[in-house]
Amino acid sequence: MKFLTLLYASFCILNIFSANAQNDKMITGIVFETDAGTPLPGANIYWESEPSKGVVSDLDGNFSIGVGDLPSKLVISFIGFTPSIRIITEKDIEKPLRFFLKPEDLSLEEIIIRDRSPDLNILGTEMGKSVVSIETIKNIPALFGEVDLLRSLQLLPGVQTAGEGTTGLFVRGGSADQNLIQLDGAPVYNPSHFFGFFSVFNPDALSGVEFYKGNIPAELGGRISSVVDVSMRDGNFQKLEGEGGIGTISSRFTLDGPLLSDKSSFIISGRRTYADLFLRLSNNENINSNQLYFYDLSGKATFKLSDKDILSFSSYYGSDFLGISRQFGIGWNNFVSSLNWSRNISEDTFFDLNVYNSRYQYQILFDDENNGFDWQSTISETGARLEWSWLKPNNSVIKAGYHSQFYHFSPINLTLAPESNLTDINTNPRNGFQNNFFVSGTTDLGNKMKIEAGLRYTLYQEVGKGVVYQYEGGIPTPDVTITDTLNLGRFESGKVFHRLEPRVSLRYLIKNNLSFKASFNRNHQFVQIATNSSAGLPIDRWVPAGTYIEPLRGDQYSAGLFKNFGMDRWEVSFESYYRDFKNVVDLRQGASVLFTDNVETELLTGVGYAYGFEFLVRKNFGKTTGWLGYTYSRTWRKIEGISQDNWYNPRFDRPHDINLVLNHEFSKRWSAAMTFVYTTGQAVSFPVGTYEVDTQVLPLYGPQRNSERFPDYHRMDMSVTWKGVDKGRKWRGSWNFSVYNLYGRKNPFTFQFTDIVNEDINFDPDSGEEIISKRPGVVMTYLFTFLPALTYNFKF
Template sequence: MTNSRLLIFLTTFLFTTSSYAQETFTISGTIQSASTGETLIGVSVIAGTAGTASNEYGFFSITLPEGAYRLEISALGMQSKSVEVELDKDIQLNIQLEEASQSLEGVTVTAPSEGRSLESPQMGVEQLSAEEIKNIPVLLGERDIIKSMQLLPGIKSAGEGSSGFFVRGGARDQNLILLDEAPVYNASHLLGFFSTFNSDAIKNMTLYKGGMPAQYGGRLSSVLDLKMNEGNNREYDVSGGIGLISAKLNVEGPVQKGRSSFLVTGRRTYADLFLKLSNDSTINNNTLYFYDLNAKINYTLGDKDRIYLSGYFGQDRLGVGETFGLDWGNGTGTVRWNHIFNNKLFSNTSLIFSNYNYKISIRSGAADFDIFSQIRDWNLKQEFQWFLNNRNNIRFGFNAIRHTIRPGEVTSANSSINPEILQKRRSLENSLYASNTWEASDRLHITYGLRATAFSILGEGEFYRIDTEGKVTDTMSYKKGDVVKTWFNLEPRLAASYRLNDNSSLKASYARNVQNLHLISNSSASSPTDKWLASTNLIKPEIADQVSLGYYRDLFSGKYELTVETYYKDLQNQIDYRDGADVFWQGDAIETQLLFGKGRAYGLEWHFKKKTGKFTGWLSYTLSKTERQIDGINNNNWYRARQDRTHDIAIVAMYQLNPRWTLSANFIYYTGDAVTLPAGKYRLDGDIIYYYTERNAYRMPDYHRLDIGATWKLKQREKFSSELTFSLYNAYGRENAYTISFREGENDPNITEAVQTAIFKFIPSISYNFKF
């Protein structure tokens, strides 16, 4: 079927909806927390056999035949509420829910499972609550959303202590990370050991790893959608924490009570202060720290309008005396306008800014220069959500992004070094999308949609043709504003769930995703100097087609849940370095260092979770395979991708010993990473040269560790609460390999010795958290 026919077919199907002969009326409104005034996401609203849920901004709409109804409103962590309604006209009903209180005797803990639903067609959704993230022991006690997320099936750590992650065989850059709708291009601090996200500033976290909804695009493997807290519009709150290496503070409160609020959250490490305690000048003159700031303000203009302004700024600084410096950081800003046109049509308009840059400074006599690189976006997004009736919920909208990439600029005050400025790359990414979630019957639910993208490469600059050997054969020049090439793609999405009985369901999904921004890296771990490139006349958009099938079951009256999903992903236009490529290439024609081919990833994921009681937790297991096939690499045969791991196991347990003590532990095991190691060596002019054969043919040693933690609640009063958290990372001191290097044998230079380096062993931590 041609692209035009497919578009006509899906568009016609999309808006085919059922109608009702009986007169109906609509109940709509916004659901908020009674204590803070924050809107609540995913609140269940049930009336008889009909039901809906509040959207990302707390808005809901449900249409029913005329009559008397009891609305049952419930949300995780909140007290349920019943509302009697006599429905003989459209009704606006704004609802406030109280937080669920826990008595000191007979405490029962409920572990949320917001993304897991038997009815919803959406597959591959993962969510963690703030309570779960708080209790999971992590490195140096710094609560970390991304590292906690790596304990879920299908989501793999990029390495020891790393905040980078792989999803279902995808590379690091194939994950779209959004903070209040703004893309974050480097989500790591301190070379990947911490993520950029302060958990105190985050309201909601949702990860889509399969069958992404049509409103998301631009990446192949996953979407991590993070929503920031809005701030308390009832009263002022201050909270914070002090740990071994960092401190944080959160301040929120009303600007105009009941109508507007603000939030400011800051965090800074003080590892650099410990360096200054040393008497060694080679240590105390070094720099090593990061800081970040989240801010948000919102204002309710009336019953139908609300304005949000939010922003994030984070910066890392690493320096070795006066000779070397590396700074990198992200900045984002979002302005959003929510408007309710009527009781069925909700609108969100967003203007979004995103910036990532790094700067390297070298100060060493004649070698005195700076290197600067940047990627900057301006983004306009308009989305409508149309609650057509109880069986059809339609989303549609458009997105326009202006990308500007400065791949590298070398400047120097030293006249002996020639400045070099690589060409800016400009592009315009436009997309239209529409989807419908259709309740075809009481048992069958279907979501279908289409995303259409046009990626235009803009001048000015030079673009190239290259031969099979990677040599430039032709150079083409374009003026500013010229369109070099436009890549068009259609991305259909289809998902369905079938309810087998009250306790189980089957789901299936298909999704095509297209990616036009690419991260060129030579390692699996995150590095601030990895290169972002846009598609060019030679670098084609990456394409992934993923098919998923899942079985879902609630066990023992909903106290346990089992999820089993399997997937197959076909990948086109994958990118890798040529054999012998210059990975530090600083020229314009980086395509000369690259090759392009295809890939495949497939696997099976198990997730077994205990949701209620004093003892909660989960077991996740992933069995997977990820491969690439690129002519010119590995004799044109299939080879393992760097992120290929056969087995990945995580066990997470939390036990509420009493009202004041909560104990926790997690155990992690995974197959060693795929790596390329030398197959031999030879001498050239007295130097040892290693030579390599197969790409990623070897593996690092298998990885495993145990972390344990405890939370001790201290003061628990109405106006003040505090707690101490303790953790021990790598409790049994496993020396997991971080790197493997090679050297000549001390006694026999003909023998090559492999040297394993481990960086974390028995890392204890303690932190103090408070709120008033």
Template sequence: MFPHLRPALMAGACCGLLAAAPAQAQQAATGRVTFSGYVRDASTGENLIGVAVVHPASGQGTATNTYGFYSLTLPAGADTTRLLTSYLGYQRQVLRVRLDKSQTLNVRLQPATSELQSVEIVGTRQEKLAETTRMGTINVPLTQLKAVPALFGERDVLKVLQLLPGVQAGGEGQSGLYVRGGSPDQNLILLDGTPVYNASHLFGFFSVFNADALNNVELIKGGFPARYGGRLSSVLDISMKEGNMEKFHGEGGIGLIASRLTLEGPIKKDTASFIVSARRTYIDLLARPLIMAATDGATVGYFFHDLNAKVNWKLNQRNRLYLSAYTGRDKFYARTKDEGERGEYNEVDSGLGWGNLTAAARWNHIVNDQLFANTHLTFSRYQFDVGVEDESRRRDSQTDELRTDKFALKYLSNIRDLSLKTDFDYVPLPDHYIRFGGQYVLHHFRPGAMQVKSSDPDANLDQFNKSTRTLGHEIGLYAEDDYKVTERLKVNAGLRLNGFATGNKFFPSVEPRLAARYLLTEDWALKASYARTTQFIHLLTNSGIGLPTDLWVPATAKIKPQKAQQVSLGAARNVRFRDEDYELSLETYYKPMDRLIEYREGANFLGTTDNNWEDKVTSGKGWAYGAEVFLQKKSGRTTGWIGYTLSWSKRKFEELNQGRIFPYKYDRRHDAKLVVIHQLKDNLRLSGTWVYGTGNAVTLSRGRYLLGSYTEYQDYGPRNSYRMRAYHRLDLDLSHTKKKKWGEVVNSVSLYNAYSRANPYYLYFSQGFEDGQGNVREKPGYRQISLFPIIPSFSKSFRF
């Protein structure tokens, strides 16, 4: 079908053949033994990610991968030696082993007895910050995510990530991520390895991720490993829990606007488990009586819901199968009915809905004690639709007979993916950690389709039944090696080969990746990284707040793939001060971007179809550069972090702003974050966050003129040349934990915007007004709209 894909597909098939090579190499090797297995939570059976497995006598070590698997190869001998396993929040475990033969060692770690032992804010798994090669990578422990103050009591993964340097929100309360000068569509968001295209609820104020169902959250801002591809700015890799294999367990919460419940337990103990998690908001139910009273009987509402489910089945010691799914949807609706005389009426029913559906089947297979394989089949769909139905009954002016007229319009847009991916982790020696694999993705794009039904047959239109979809074929092959060259120098070198085919057009891409660290001392390290990335899909958006009117479209012969490069330099230090550990990092980055797209002046999504969207957009370039400082304290009664970012983000489009360079809408010169979590007592916790940011850039008219009698002309200045006021906000949270016979209850009281700062949300022009004597009471000018004053909230969560 696509001859130009054959070489790449053949290369992908070779990845499977390579799986046999390491086994042969190991058999040929002499004088070495390998210890391998899984590390799990002793109380739940959950796989633990990033557990350090170390041989103290030689200093050699490794860490468990995303599925809890480790492999450590050591020189053979007749002696008995020790292996040490350690993971923050768990008791260390010492294993005594003999070095005379390879063996499988599955480890179960006991949770720490003290809550304070498990405190960790943000860190790079178990490897010290100064030792790891990777840059711009941050792990967010779920225990701390729930300690940060939250809007309306809803704990949110994306809101916590916004508190990190180099990451910012689009605006007040929003959950979108703008990473190092990029836009939200440039973030690869993975839920159990499946892409999520719209991660927002409530028009961007909450994310789709229920924290109770998650096991691990990792954000990569730069120095991307070769195993990730398809986006320019970041990778957010989120893993769901696998389900408690030991006993039935549940947790949930009740907040002001939503409630949630998670249930998990064994299907067959130590063999199979399940987890189901659900969340729904009840804003529409609470507000419906007030809305109906205020609108004289109209029904207006909004709600969202999420449902996560997963089954984990251990087939045998070497094979494990996972099935997981997620569905979530937002729905806004309005219904009105105006009754007239003598049977006349007019009834209007309108709505806007959007949501995600994902499903995944994953097979983990231990090929041998040094080679681990994961095969992943996934499906993902994002769709939004808007519709209106209008039915009216009127009496004919001549015959006085009742006549019914009907009109219905529906517009929808969606993107669907079907993907097959295989990844291999190969650890021949402690100084080498090799990953390689391949992926194929079949994209179905439907940028827009419209259906019109009317009592007037000439007005009918039905694009749904036509072939309005565009297919895209994306392939990727990669290999990378995390290699310890010397005791001081360690590198992660990789190469990714990508290709995208649509119609008769094929876009190849070669993406080298390199990261390195050099130890100046045991605690000081210099770091550098380089990554080239390509994005084959585009997002058409009229605003940056993640509205569901965003349309996903493919690269074409006319609108080519986006490309970017990122160079990062930095330093890291592990600090011990007064018997407490701190981590300090400094990173600078430069990221040029090409073939970015924007709507042309005056264009928008309305009426966009797969046949005409290319005529509504224009391509251009972008640049982002800056520096980030991050200081964190990870243990003790008081924990937290300080982050500061100095950055620039610019754009240049020949058909916008007269071809001149202009600031990106979310260009933010200064961005500072402070997070403090203090354990007042064992059962009482106080936490607070403070954020500050330079105001967003906006475009305002510098003059207004009246042409003729009624036509107003606005003379706009340069694009994004005006800055709104600076943004700053303080949030507080006080949580009390009460132990029960059946579990525990946590009551939390939060204050959002504690000193009620009137932060700008948007600006509008006011004509001003005069009194009856011609005196000016308010001058014409722009006025600021602020969204949230101080907002107190209460939430209750529980575990059993």
């Protein structure tokens, strides 16, 4: 009740500020980058006579600033660009203005943190938000030299990984499925290639990424832990450009330029691995008949319909396939498309429309006359988001909008070979229809205080076509009898949920370079993954809320101090948080969810909480840049039926996490980068013994879940980049040499509890060799030690 009172008071204040501002004069405009003709987000706009009272351009380059006495000089600046100064007169108030910034000849673009104002971490209300430039991501040493967006985010405080080489994100005590990862507003349900070793995002086609792990804005929702908002860049409106790279495991190429005129542009990008091409060179038939590859294609077309309207269409398609001896194959693909329309309605009113479709598919094939099968499934989401924004004086912003989503989780179809003695397996589809309404506002309360408040209302419906099973006693368990079935017709409504999601954050400016921030954020999640794996698998089963599964709720309280020094060259932050979970899902002991049509009988729900603090020191520009982050975090769950109803840690509970990222430019041609990571080993359940069933020895686990841990994980990576001499030539090339796991640490990937025969972990029982000794043992598997990679990158 106290929070709702605060929220109501905040909106009253926003309305007062907005009402009092109606008579104030304002000018609006858009900031562009001269060479590419694309909008420039994060530019600083201020009056020369009042440099401390400025604004920052938004993601589309738009800004609005109050006007005093005219004529007066308006300054537009951005790091790495030559500032623009224009004299503003009364006639400029009547029309939107356009400003063009030209890159400086000696720009440090490759080593600075871009796309944000240098002191935005002090002045903004955002907590737990990171804006990482693509240039920064490209400088980080990578596995096989393959630059990876999601693995780069794992180097930020509060973000942890499932293990060696994986791109899954575990943010502030949340599981991997609690993160909304979207490309141009469209969700991506499986954002990984190669079973999680690489992400689906080709960095050459991207403009940037905004990562929210704290107070998620009201216009974004559907997940309770974080939002990874990835944007494809617009093509160059002025000239044809290209870039790409030839690496150890894959090659990529991107081409962009004007489409029909200087009012439209295109960008198209492709990437493919060629591991399967090397396999074919082998003389071993067991090897050259295998297939192993992934590829992705992405493109975007942007049209400047008028000075007020910009229309863009973007699409992404990615595919993976693993085939063994032309008999077994597993493949999966993502197909994501979105349409975005931005309109400048008036000098202070903006409208954005986003329409999207996202589809994820997987298929597993086994070609055998007696035991063969074809297993496939599809997940899709279609949605539309409408958003209005009003910019007011005193840095006030009001947003409101509507977001509609339709989920379709297709049946699992397992078709067996004609000669098989088993029967086909088919499950019923599950669908959900979700409507969201949101409103938020941001304003200054005097010179020291800034507040942001928002409210999101969600109406979720379980809809047909599908089946709802009725269980004896009303509680689904594996041993309970099904008493009846309820058949839902197409779009017929089943279970309905109403949820409110309030959020508020405030910033108090202690000094010009020191601020205190606090926030509260409530989110609900209506789709979850039911899986035994912490790393994430292509066949993970998504489960929507419905008759027996309540939506997941997460509350987050956070507070922190933020300080800049050295003319914003350095920034330091300390954030603490506490999270509360309700209706969190976990599997029963020995559960199997892949093929059952009664998945609710294999799930248990309960509560959980997480807490921690994060420390970050970061150097933003200069010859040496980078950051050092430390995170202390704990995560606990309590679910009736698991761990004797006691509190236990999920597998991604890792108390200590240290990340160091350094980039140094020795000269215009030579630069180097280094990363070091250390984290507590993941929580696991080791068997306490064995038992025998039908001559098969099976592991026996104790009653407490995840009471043991893997050894601590640590690794160092390094890279060196050499750039060719740039003498105004159109073609510019560079070489990057990187080493993953520099000192060869054998970090465990799995442990196998098995019998060791003749002291040989690879003993073949069919070899005919005499068995001399046999003892129980533990075999550790690790993936990578010292792993070098070489990549040639080019631009023209």
